[in-house]
Every structure is written in structure tokens, then in C-alpha cells.
Amino acid sequence: MGRDRWAGTAWLVVLAGCVVLRIILGASESDLLVTVAPYMVITIATPFVILYGTVRHRPPHRAGWFLLFAAQVFYALADSLAVADDYLSGEFLEPTPADLLYFTYYLLFATAILVFIRRRTPGWDGPSVIDALVIAISAGLLSWIYVLQPLTSDSELPLNAKLTQSAYPVLDLMLLILAVRLVMGAGTRGPVLYLLLSSMTLMLGVDAAYLATAIADGGAVSEAYLDAFWMLSLGLLGLAGMHPGIRHFDRRTDTALPDASPARLGALAVAVLMAPGVQFIEWLRGSPPSVPLISGACTVMFLLVLARMSGLVAAQRRAAITDGLTGLRTRRYFAEALSAESRRSLRSGQGLGLLIIDVDHFKKINDGYGHPAGDQVLREVARRLSSATRAGSVVARYGGEEFVVLAPHTAADELYALAERLRSEIADLPIAIDDDLLSVTVSVGAAAGGPGRGPSGGVCGEPEFLLRTADEALYAAKAAGRNRSVLAGTTPVPH
Structure with missing residues (x-):
């Protein structure tokens, strides 16, 4: 445990130092390569931190962690190409080779999360799938109105650039669905799950902020604070990968999670209310709301919630006649x-x-x-x-x-x-x-x-x-x- 604690502390020290240095250099007039050097240290080190944790703790099923390692290798390569492209030309001509590497990173990362989900929750978990779809539809509505629609309506962007930039929020939405499915399914709780989810949540949030800033500024952005948050997301992922808890992270727990916990119902309530909330905000802004889209989203979420409630009633009936330990009748x-x-x-x-x-x-x-x-x-x-x-x-x-x-x-x-x-x-x-x-x-x-x-x-x-x-x-x-x-x-x- 002493060695594990030392490794975790060392990673935190390196992460904190690089974040502070990136913010300081961002306020200076330093050369681009010098400015982004702290960020590149973290992005390149993260896959090897995950690999170290996997080899060190030897979890029984390592496929998910090796996929995360591979995903972060592609992420580091993509960052390196993006920095080189920016340094040499000063322009982002999309799609670039870096974009292809980023897309590969998304697919590998999503596959890793799917592996974790299947190990932690074997079989069909209908309630968690429905919950994830409700939240995904709500997030997809926000993504379309405030990100995708402005991107696709920008006549100055060539078609290739529109398609490339539009792919990122779609891929982020895919990861969001998997993240919700991971946290709402069965499986052991603990630091690894919370570190992994915090990393994914932070990454999705910063990606959304990056796209919003790019749309507002009309071009690519490289603000230091965005890099700092990306670094924190990578740092959390590294901490998850080197934590001893990865030995039993994908073990299914024998303790049944509440199917209608206050947190879960609260998340679903926020997601369902998002559509009328967006319509009201757009009305306040004086913008014509997309009535067919919002009405369609409301309809689908309403039907999903009905299916969810039907499932809850059926689960309560089963619980009343089923012994929790043996699965026999009561x-x-x-x-x-x-x-x-x-x-x-x-x-x-x-x-x-x-x-x-x-x-x-x-x-x-x-x-x-x-x-x-x-x-x-x-x-x-x-x-x-x-x-x-x-x-x-x-x-x-x-x-x-x-x-x-x-x-x-x-x-x-x-x-x-x-x-x-x-x-x-x-x-x-x-x-x-x-x-x-x-x-x-x-x-x-x-x-x-x-x-x-x-x-x-x-x-x-x-x-x-x-x-x-x-x-x-x-x-x-x-x-x-x-x-x-x-x-x-x-x-x-x-x-």
C-alpha cells in the first residue's frame, strides 16, 4: 500500500504542477510549444499511468483497462498532431489527421466502458437502459439547439469542417449515454467508479465549453483554462487506473441498488423538464423555438417514463413475492x-x-x-x-x-x-x-x-x-x- 500511495501522490504532484504552470504560461507571451508543454506532459503520461496501474494491480479482467490505455495513446497522438498543425500553419484545416485519431480515441474509450458495463452488469438491465435514454435525449436536445444547429447553419464553414465539428458533440453524447449506463447499473461502488465518472463528466463538460467558445469566437480556441480542465480530467483518469480498486472494479455486487433512488429520480426529473425549459429560454431570448423537435423529444421521453413506471410496478410485484437471497417465492x-x-x-x-x-x-x-x-x-x-x-x-x-x-x-x-x-x-x-x-x-x-x-x-x-x-x-x-x-x-x- 505504501508504494501505491507514493505513486498516487507523485501523480497528483506532477498534475498540480503542470496545471499551475500551464495557467501561468498561458498569461505570458511564450512560444506555443513552451505554452502547451505542461499540457502535453499530462496527455502523454496518462496512458502509461493507466498501464502501470494495470500491470501493478493485475485485475482479473484487464481488457477494459488495456482498451483505456490504447484510447489514451491515440488521444496523446491526436493532441501532438493538433499542436504540430497549429504551430506549423496556425490554421485548423478540417478534417485533419488529428481528427481521425480523436475519433479512434472515442471509439476505443466507448468500447472500454462497454466492457466494464458488461462485466459489472451481465444480461439485460432494462431500467438502466431506459434511464440512460431519457437523459441522452435531453442532452441531445441541448446539443442540437446550442451546438449542432449553430455549427450547421454557419454558411462560412465548408461542409467538411461542419461534419467534423458536428461529430464531436455526437461522440460526446455517446460517451454520456455510456457514463449514465455505467453509474446506474449494478456493480461495486468505490473510488475507481467515482474517479472514472468524474473524469468523463469533466471531459464532456470541457468539450462542450470548447465548442461553445469556438462557436462564439468563430474559430478554434486554445485558452489556458480549457487546457487546465482537460488536464484535470486526464489526471482523474490516471488516478482511477492506478488505484488498487481496479482489482474488483468489474465485479458485480450482490447488493441490489434501489431502482428508484432519490438521486436517480431527481436526474430523470431534470432530464424530462429540460425540453420545456429550453423552449421557455428560447422564448425569453426572442428566438423561434424548434417546436417539432422539442415536441418530439417530450413525446419520446414521456413514453420512456411510462415504460419506466410500468417496470417499477412490475419490479415491486416481483419483490413482494420473491425472496431476495435465493430468488425463490416468499x-x-x-x-x-x-x-x-x-x-x-x-x-x-x-x-x-x-x-x-x-x-x-x-x-x-x-x-x-x-x-x-x-x-x-x-x-x-x-x-x-x-x-x-x-x-x-x-x-x-x-x-x-x-x-x-x-x-x-x-x-x-x-x-x-x-x-x-x-x-x-x-x-x-x-x-x-x-x-x-x-x-x-x-x-x-x-x-x-x-x-x-x-x-x-x-x-x-x-x-x-x-x-x-x-x-x-x-x-x-x-x-x-x-x-x-x-x-x-x-x-x-x-x-
Whole structure:
């Protein structure tokens, strides 16, 4: 850690010194190459700082960081060509070779962020995609009205220059979408994420300021304060690349992020209100607002927000009936299903089976391996139970280390065979806990229900009767030595 701290401090010292020197030289009458020298030191050093961090900390998946390194190499080459072009000719004849290198930088950087997103959030994350689209449409509207439209309407610029300059805000918008998607998706939080996002946000902001200044001044700009902010953005990116947290940056977290946190809803509210806000500002300025464009943006964002709200309602319904740890049904859902299936069984005369399954000696697993290992065991047991039951059955977590299986249209002999199959599914294959293989067994109590009355006078198909008799059978399985199945009303089979 001492070496990492020293490297980070050294990079900060070099960054601060170069930023201050660039501002001082910007106010002087120094030669161009001398003036931009501090900026070039940072832009050339940044990819090698990222490479140093990647080699030093050796993250498990390095493709994203190597792509960032390559992107920054192209960025440094593009800056070098841009400075050389400015020094030799004093004019920007677009598109220049530097522009092609900048475009390559954007594509490599975007690919790196996509790699991070796919590693941190495997699969389809619809809510985050919708949120990113809402914010992107809002930002795209601002970009068109205040950047792209003024550029394309400037009759003095040749077509090649218009196309080249218009490409940059479009590429910035692409990075903005990916940045929003990265922060709103799942994955570990920490310094690396916040440094990376701060760098991207600052870079996008300075690019927007550069374009706005260029439009206002009618040409290219190279103000020292813009260079200073670009340097700070590169410095933050370098800090992210050399931070030890890159070892687990692309690891998906087991903690679910709130799907409708105040920050996320606030960002969406600002994005949705941006369109009418722009229309009002343009009206105050006396400029004719682009009504079709703003109306179209409002319509699309409104439909996206409706889709988002529909997704939130569906997610809340799923959360109410889904156990957060195992992904099985909840006890509440099971109780409602048991009541419904019991009524159906009594009407139709068909059998109804109930299994209560308890993980043997689960406290020893928690005490010996820790609660995360215990959670892993519960998740794996749940997965095996789900895969070994037939369609139409209800598998639920009943509480703690207890599970229940509700099997409609199942006779007593079929129910015992199912109980034995589930017990064997758990016992026959150890569960991997870190570097250990842990043998886990379960005890199963089974109760078969249907029309008629039991020995105590209760109706066999009623929920209370099934739960009580299955629990008694489970107790008998434990008393007989565990790792066995017992059907209520029968003698435990020895193993």
C-alpha cells in the first residue's frame, strides 16, 4: 500500500504542477510549444499511468483497462498532431489527421466502458437502459439547439469542417449515454467508479465549453483554462487506473441498488423538464423555438417514463413475492398458493403434496465458514430444488434454512419419490465454498393431502393439516438421524 500511495501522490504532484504552470504560461507571451508543454506532459503520461496501474494491480479482467490505455495513446497522438498543425500553419484545416485519431480515441474509450458495463452488469438491465435514454435525449436536445444547429447553419464553414465539428458533440453524447449506463447499473461502488465518472463528466463538460467558445469566437480556441480542465480530467483518469480498486472494479455486487433512488429520480426529473425549459429560454431570448423537435423529444421521453413506471410496478410485484437471497417465492406467496391449491384439491378430488425441507446442521456452516458461505449454501440449495421440481410446483423459502415445495396433482407414492429425488439432488454433489467442497444434506418431511379426514379428524387437504403433518414428518426425519425423507404416517426408512 505504501508504494501505491507514493505513486498516487507523485501523480497528483506532477498534475498540480503542470496545471499551475500551464495557467501561468498561458498569461505570458511564450512560444506555443513552451505554452502547451505542461499540457502535453499530462496527455502523454496518462496512458502509461493507466498501464502501470494495470500491470501493478493485475485485475482479473484487464481488457477494459488495456482498451483505456490504447484510447489514451491515440488521444496523446491526436493532441501532438493538433499542436504540430497549429504551430506549423496556425490554421485548423478540417478534417485533419488529428481528427481521425480523436475519433479512434472515442471509439476505443466507448468500447472500454462497454466492457466494464458488461462485466459489472451481465444480461439485460432494462431500467438502466431506459434511464440512460431519457437523459441522452435531453442532452441531445441541448446539443442540437446550442451546438449542432449553430455549427450547421454557419454558411462560412465548408461542409467538411461542419461534419467534423458536428461529430464531436455526437461522440460526446455517446460517451454520456455510456457514463449514465455505467453509474446506474449494478456493480461495486468505490473510488475507481467515482474517479472514472468524474473524469468523463469533466471531459464532456470541457468539450462542450470548447465548442461553445469556438462557436462564439468563430474559430478554434486554445485558452489556458480549457487546457487546465482537460488536464484535470486526464489526471482523474490516471488516478482511477492506478488505484488498487481496479482489482474488483468489474465485479458485480450482490447488493441490489434501489431502482428508484432519490438521486436517480431527481436526474430523470431534470432530464424530462429540460425540453420545456429550453423552449421557455428560447422564448425569453426572442428566438423561434424548434417546436417539432422539442415536441418530439417530450413525446419520446414521456413514453420512456411510462415504460419506466410500468417496470417499477412490475419490479415491486416481483419483490413482494420473491425472496431476495435465493430468488425463490416468499412465505407469503406460498401461503396464498397453498390455500388456493387446497381448495382446488378438495373440489377436484386430486392429490396435493407438501414438502418441508430443512438444511441439516446449518448453524455449523455459519459458525465454521461465516454467514456469506451460509448464504451461498442457501442459494445453491434453492437452485437445485428449483431445477429438480416439475413445472407447476411452487418452491419457496419458508424461513431461515427451511424450504417448502407445493406439488399439485401428486399422490402419496409420487410425493415420497419427489422428496427422495430432492434429498439426493442436494446430498450427492458437494457445494463449492471458496476453495473447499462442503457436503450438505437436508431432511425432508412430506404430507399428502386430498379429500377425507386424517387420524386426528382434520380434513387432509386443508392447509393447516398439511403444514402440521409435514412438520411432524420433518421432525421424525431429524430424529431418525437427518439426511432422509419421511412421509407422514409412515416409518422412516433407514440409510
